[in-house]
Amino acid sequence: MQNLDYRVLDQAIEWLGQDRVVWLCTVLSTFGSSPREPGSMMVATGKGEHLGSLSGGCVEEDFLERLTAGEYDQPALVVRYGEPGEVARNSRVRLPCGGRLDVLVERLAPDSQNLAHLDVVRAALGGEGDVIRHVLLSEGRIWLENAGPNGPRVQWQAGEEVIRIRVGPVARLILAGYSSVAEACANFALSLGYQVVLCDPREEVTKTMTLPEGVDFLPLLPSLYIASEGACNASTAVVAVTHDPRIDDLAMMAAVKTAAGYIGVMGSRRTSGARAERLRRTGGLSDAEIERIHMPIGLDLGSKTPAEIALAILADLVRVRRGRMPVAG
Known part of the structure; x- marks a missing residue:
């Protein structure tokens, strides 16, 4: 598991296990330019050791300087970088383009409760289902509850006492078959932090394909991989964009039998x-299973080129993952 937030939790648990206090930082909200989205994490020790990031570098540098000076001794607080507001302002850091960054800072003692808490959070990020972390700012008290797969990463407004942070499996995109649209989807998905897997057994198609670095290519029938143990969870999207029914239909038939959170075909x-009629008649799919399939796939943007079609698809993936309803036409 190479996801940065997973490695942050790994490191936090390791330091707590060494009887060391850690400070867990979570991005709550951003305004303007920001390289990390809400829910992103960083962990640090009182000596300035750290893993993860909050922005492009200036915020981390200032935070670590203040931390090593003993400034963050509260159990939990919110620090605002950028423009002033109702939460603690860090006046020494100015973000570009009038940006703003709200960061939750938690001081976690090396006790069994905190270790158990982070262990469950790490397991959720590793694929065992979504949980919501609750943080009571006035006391620093933390607790967990199970959650569905879709919804906002962070629920909090300045002035509220309880912060809710959703943690779930790393987003994965399974591309059923190669095409120019699949290649464009892979590029967009990688930039959004998805793990990308492309399956295609057609040597005559794949021998000349070009895939961006970071895509896992498997030369087998997509439906076989989709149906394999551990391939799909609620944070998995299965997308078929080949126009080849031998690839696309079998992929859909396999995907609806899994927990995949998004299933779509071009x-x-x-x-x-x-x-739909073919899947019902020859694939034996029920109406409820067919309803799970986004077809036509993607937002209706009037897309024409492979890149435009991929943009519409990935935008719809993000919409569903964030728990937003489609805009009425």
Whole structure:
């Protein structure tokens, strides 16, 4: 597991296990330019050792300087970098373009309760289902509750006492078959932090393909991988964009039997209607299973080129993952 936040939790647990106090920092909200989204984490010790990041460097440098000077001795507080507001302001750091960054800072003692708490959070990030961390600012008290797979990463407004942070499995995109649209989807997905897997057994297609670095390519039928143990969870999206029914239909038939949070296949409305009937008649899918499939896939942006189609698909993935309803047409 190479995800940065997973490694942050690994390091926090290791330091706590060595009987060391740690400071866990979580990005709560951003305004303007920011390289890390809400929910992103960093961990540090009182000596300035750290792993993870909050921004592009200036925030981390200032935070660690203040931490080693003994400034953050409260159990939990919110620090605002950038413009002033109702929470503690850090006046020494100015963010570019009038940006703003709110950061939750938790001081965690090396006790069994904190170790157990972070162990559950790490397991959630590793694929065992979403949880919501609750942090009571006035006391620093923390607790967990199970959650569904979709929703905002952070629920909090300045002045509120309880912060809710959703933690769940790393987003994964399974591309069922190669095409120019699949390649564009892979590029967008990687930039959004997805783990990307592309499956295609067609040597005549894949021998000349070009994939961005970071994509895991498996030369096998996508439906076989989709159906394999551990391939799909609620944070997995299965996308078929080949226009080859031998690839696309089998992938859909396998995907609806899994816990995948997003399932979609490319095609016009007419093609999608024909596919639905085919999946019902020859694939034996129920109406409820067919309803799980986004077809036509993606937001209706009037897309024409492979990059535009990929943009519409990834935008819809983000919409569903964040728990937003589609905009009425």
